[in-house]
Amino acid sequence: MDLILEILSIPLVQSILKIAFIILLFAMPLGTVLTLMERKWSAMIQDRVGPNRANVGNYTGNGLLHLAADGLKSIFKEDTIPQGANGFLYLIAPFFGLIAGVATFAIIPIAGPIGDFTFQVTDIEPGLLFIFAITSLSVYGAVLAGTSSNSKFALLGGTRASAQMISYEVFMGLALMGIFMVYGSTRVSDIVNGQNEYWFGNLIPMWGVFTQPLGFFLFFTALIAETKRAPFDAPEGESEIVAGYFLEYSGMRWSAFMLAEYVAVAGVAVLMTTLFFGGYHVPWLHLWESAPQWLVTLLQIGKFSIVTIFFCWLQIQLRWTLPKFRFDQTMSLGWKKLLPLSLANTALTAVVVLAFM
Amino acid sequence: MSLATQQLSSLVTPPPQGDSDTSIMKIEIGPSHPAMHGIVRFTTYLDGELIVGMEPEIGYLHRGFEKESENSKWIQVVPYTDRLNYVSPLLNNIGYSMAVEKLYGIEAPRRAEFTRVIMGEISRITDHLTCVGAASMEVGAFTFFLWFIKAREYLWELVEEVTGARLTTNWTRFGGNATDIPDGFFDALQERLDKVKDIMDECDKLLTRNKIFIDRVKDVGTFSKEDAISFGFTGPMLRACGVPYDVRRADPYSVYDEIDFEIPIGSTGDCFDRYLVRMEEIRQSISIIEQAADMMPAGPIMTDERLMHYPDKKEVYGNIEGLIDHFKLVMEGHQPPEGEVYLPTEGGNGEIGFYLVSDGSGDPVRVRMRPACFNYVEAMPAMTVGHYVADIVPIFGSVNMIGGELDR
Amino acid sequence: MTTTDSELVTTSLLKKNFPKSILETHCHRGDETVVIDRKDLLSICEFLRDDEGCSYEMLVDLTAVDLLEQNRTPRFEMVYHFKSLRHGKRIRVKVRLDEQDCSIDSIYHLWKAVDWYERECFDMYGIHFNNHPDLRRILMYDQFEGHPLRKDYPMDRQQPIEELREIEERYHYQRDV
Known part of the structure; x- marks a missing residue:
């Protein structure tokens, strides 16, 4: 028993366990379930039933078994490589997006620390700069897939994706400048703890959405564009360039793209939760001083999950309600509207922070 | 290259000549393409994302x-x-x-x-x-x-x-x-x-x-x-x-x-x-x-009017005109x-x-x-x-x- | 539907302006029809489009009829339908074409709709339109032999595309072509 505790207290072992817990038990299942959630919710919007046929015996699980069916199908499907494709780049391209999506979860705390133990894989000093760095990695997935496929549609999609993602990274960074100023740090744990303060006694929590309302909308828009979700899904543009950069893929590599998209949706949701909705902090919980530690941790995980799922749902709802932008409209929205707005937001925040804090 | 645009010079600008091999991309949209409901093919010439020429090709659903x-x-x-x-x-x-x-x-x-x-x-x-x-x-x-x-x-x-x-x-x-x-x-x-x-x-x-x-x-x-x-x-x-x-x-x-x-x-x-x-x-x-x-x-x-539609069965079996009408319609059709x-x-x-x-x-x-x-x-x-x-x-x-x- | 001759404005206008080239007129079931000489088609079409009293701005339809089974001597009839939006009138212009010399002037430059209609007519009947800049098949494929709407084209003749037939022979029946 002592030996186990001894091993568990080694930081490396802790990190591996956290990776296993957060990535394998939180990020990936969330991404997988989101595929079903999207199909079910879109069906509900469109007066359909949605997937409900995959079954084991008489059990269909109301569509749940489609997850298994889809996974099995992707694994056993032929992994085609188009003629003239650049083999190596073509084969590795799908995993950039997936890695980038999953890596986002590395710095997200999903509950408060208990003693020395943090519910966070790593709490590095650069914090959100790490996010910016890692999301730019996912551009490579789209670009490499588009250029290595030897298909004109894929090339168009890859070009659109690279232009759009690189542009929106600019506004993504700028939109967060306000957050950095208000909470005085880029480290995620500092930002989360900063959101546990209150205004007017204990009335309003100092969540990012209240301190940075404009930044909230800008960051959310930029993140959706970054993950190429509707209404910014021109790079995939299924009606004009068929499927964009991953047009030629099949089987598990195609699934990797889809999974990357849904992991990215979950990533957007956890980022929004962490940066703008107080992270794991349950508002006004500090008023209950005798709360047992285990209950507080459970409540924190619960609150974190609920807000995360809300943001996942919001993105699905947006996708099935709005038409999509044309590619040049996406770009002009970014450079002509979001850029001035985020600059103004940064300047305004700087003035307010200087004057009052 | 017979671009339809060249015939429509009053409406559109023709694609730039010269090094068209590198700057113009020819892309076939259709006949099997999600936006081509029905079957039709557009040979499209693109300069970046801009369409500079297009030629529709029809006839994929010709059934005579x-x-x-x-x-x-x-x-x-x-x-x-x-x-x-x-x-x-x-x-x-x-x-x-x-x-x-x-x-x-x-x-x-x-x-x-x-x-x-x-x-x-x-x-x-x-x-x-x-x-x-x-x-x-x-x-x-x-x-x-x-x-x-x-x-x-x-x-x-x-x-x-x-x-x-x-x-x-x-x-x-x-x-x-x-x-x-x-x-x-x-x-x-x-x-x-x-x-x-x-x-x-x-x-x-x-x-x-x-x-x-x-x-x-x-x-x-x-x-x-x-x-x-x-x-x-x-x-x-x-x-x-x-x-x-x-x-x-x-x-x-x-x-x-x-x-x-x-x-x-x-x-x-x-x-x-x-x-x-x-x-x-x-x-x-x-x-x-x-x-x-x-x-x-x-x-x-x-x-x-006679000879426009089959007469009632009663007419066919009951009087000669009905019978003739029925016969003519069956044998000769509408005339x-x-x-x-x-x-x-x-x-x-x-x-x-x-x-x-x-x-x-x-x-x-x-x-x-x-x-x-x-x-x-x-x-x-x-x-x-x-x-x-x-x-x-x-x-x-x-x-x-x-x-x-x-x-x- | 009976229409007296005095109401046929276009017919009388055409008769006045092109007395020699109007071969025949009739108004069967209220459809005003003129049969004209082949060589005056261009000028008559231009007149129909531009004259104040006519102003047929729209070419509604352009097709041909093969009268082989009726044993008529000019075998083909070109049929043009025009619509005047201003006067709310329609007119049908017909031109008779001989089998040996079935070519006619293209009215390509007068209406933009003509381009494809003439291509279709060429494709289906093999009528040659002089001065049409891009007279290719439109509904059938380029390798197609004959003109399917001619009455002497057999109904059940099959012409699969060569390459597809090759593929079928090779992969389906394992035969060399």
């Missing part, structure tokens, strides 16, 4: 309608017309049968005509619903497509009640209709129309003032009045350009001159105007149906008098004209159908060149090309 018709009896053509514009088959049935009636110089009874108006307008609504729904789906609003298809389903159930089939209706005959409307039809009709109106209002709220949707369709595929007339545009496409030309008004056929309706027109002829014109036409069609249902007279649905007619009718997509030539024997000499969307696809280069590649989608969606009608 005209050849087949000319080797059939007159009445055997009616089922073929179902397959022309397969989202509004009844309008084709009506157009063809009325053309043959004109060839005979007879008219169907008033009840048959009013029924035709009701069923034809139902078909027009289904046609417009499909077009608007598909066009909005392709700019990303998938939900509206399914909502419109839901509305279309309500109406197709009505069509099925009357004709026995949803698509392969084969409903009209020369001098009347195959079946009368069933009992309780008008109650079901009113209920369905109310449902369609509700769906229309819902979609109107979500789509018509949606900024993203307007951005996608406004000033896209703009077409001037003069060009539209010269290209032979008809129907909603011409009305969106601002020309109030509707065959139902310009050359009234059936009982449309007794019915009060308005012709919506647009101003710029862009995709948004086409969308608005179609949405308004759905409302006008609903109003036409309601008026026609109120005015529906009693009476027969088939003309009394319209010698002559030629062209009858324009307003189809879902524009003017459907049947040009028929008869030599007095039972076999048609010429059955020509003027396809409405032939001209639209011809004008695709003029509409798309100078726009972005993503604009092909709303433009082609608003054109509402129906492969069966285009290629026949």
Whole structure:
């Protein structure tokens, strides 16, 4: 028993366990379930039933078994490589997006620390700069897939994706400048703890959405564009360039793209939760001083999950309600509207922070 | 390289010459492509995302309608017309049968005509619903497509009640209709129309003032009045350009001159105007149906003329004329008098004209159908060149090309 | 539907302006029809489009009729349907074409719709349109032999595309071509 505790207290072992817990038990299942959630919710919007046929015996699980069916199908499907494709780049391209999506979860705390133990894989000093760095990695997935496929549609999609993602990274960074100023740090744990303060006694929590309302909308828009979700899904543009950069893929590599998209949706949701909705902090919980530690941790995980799922749902709802932008409209929205707005937001925040804090 | 743009130099700029190998990308859109509903191929020349040239290629769905018709009896053509514009088959049935009636110089009874108006307008609504729904789906609003298809389903159930089939209706005959409307039809009709109106209002709220949707369709595929007339545009496409030309008004056929309706027109002829014109036409069609249902007279649905339809069995077995009529119809078919007619009718997509030539024997000499969307696809280069590649989608969606009608 | 001759404005206008080239007129079932001489097609079409009294802005339809089975001597008839939006009138113009010399002037430059209609007519009937800049097949494929709507083209003749037939022979029946 002592030996186990001894091993568990080694930081490396802790990190591996956290990776296993957060990535394998939180990020990936969330991404997988989101595929079903999207199909079910879109069906509900469109007066359909949605997937409900995959079954084991008489059990269909109301569509749940489609997850298994889809996974099995992707694994056993032929992994085609188009003629003239650049083999190596073509084969590795799908995993950039997936890695980038999953890596986002590395710095997200999903509950408060208990003693020395943090519910966070790593709490590095650069914090959100790490996010910016890692999301730019996912551009490579789209670009490499588009250029290595030897298909004109894929090339168009890859070009659109690279232009759009690189542009929106600019506004993504700028939109967060306000957050950095208000909470005085880029480290995620500092930002989360900063959101546990209150205004007017204990009335309003100092969540990012209240301190940075404009930044909230800008960051959310930029993140959706970054993950190429509707209404910014021109790079995939299924009606004009068929499927964009991953047009030629099949089987598990195609699934990797889809999974990357849904992991990215979950990533957007956890980022929004962490940066703008107080992270794991349950508002006004500090008023209950005798709360047992285990209950507080459970409540924190619960609150974190609920807000995360809300943001996942919001993105699905947006996708099935709005038409999509044309590619040049996406770009002009970014450079002509979001850029001035985020600059103004940064300047305004700087003035307010200087004057009052 | 024979670019259609070079012929249309007044409308568009030709692709830049010189090092066109590197700066111009040739991309084949279709025939198997999600936006090419129906089968058509656009050889598109792109400079970046900008379309600099386009050449449509049609004929993938050519089934030899005209050849087949000319080797059939007159009445055997009616089922073929179902397959022309397969989202509004009844309008084709009506157009063809009325053309043959004109060839005979007879008219169907008033009840048959009013029924035709009701069923034809139902078909027009289904046609417009499909077009608007598909066009909005392709700019990303998938939900509206399914909502419109839901509305279309309500109406197709009505069509099925009357004709026995949803698509392969084969409903009209020369001098009347195959079946009368069933009992309780008008109650079901009113209920369905109310449902369609509700769906229309819902979609109107979500789509018509949606900024993203307007951005996608406004000033896209703009077409001037003069060009539209010269290209032979008809129907909603011409009305969106601002020309109030509707065959139902310009050359009234059936009982449309007794019915009060308005012709919506647009101003710029862009995709948004086409969308608005179609949405308004759905409302006008609903109003036409309601008026026609109120005015529906009693009476027969088939003309009394001899040799137009099989006589009753009682006649066949009971008197010599009936027997002869039956024999002649079975053995020789309909024999319209010698002559030629062209009858324009307003189809879902524009003017459907049947040009028929008869030599007095039972076999048609010429059955020509003027396809409405032939001209639209011809004008695709003029509409798309100078726009972005993503604009092909709303433009082609608003054109509402129906492969069966285009290629026949 | 009876229409007296005085109401046929276009017919009388054409008769006045082109007395020699109007071969025949009739108004069967109210469809105003003129049969004209082949060599005057261009000028008559231009007149129909531009004259104030006519102003047929729209070419509605352009097709041909093969009268082989009726044993008529000019075998083909070109049929043009025009629509005047201003006057709300329609007219049908017909030109008779001989089998040996079935070519006619293209009215390509007068209406933009003509381009594809003439291509279709060429494709289906093999009628040659002089001065048409891009006279190719439109509905049938380029390798197609014959013109399907001619009455002497057999109904049941099959012409699969060569390459597809090769593929079928090779992969389906394991035969060399």
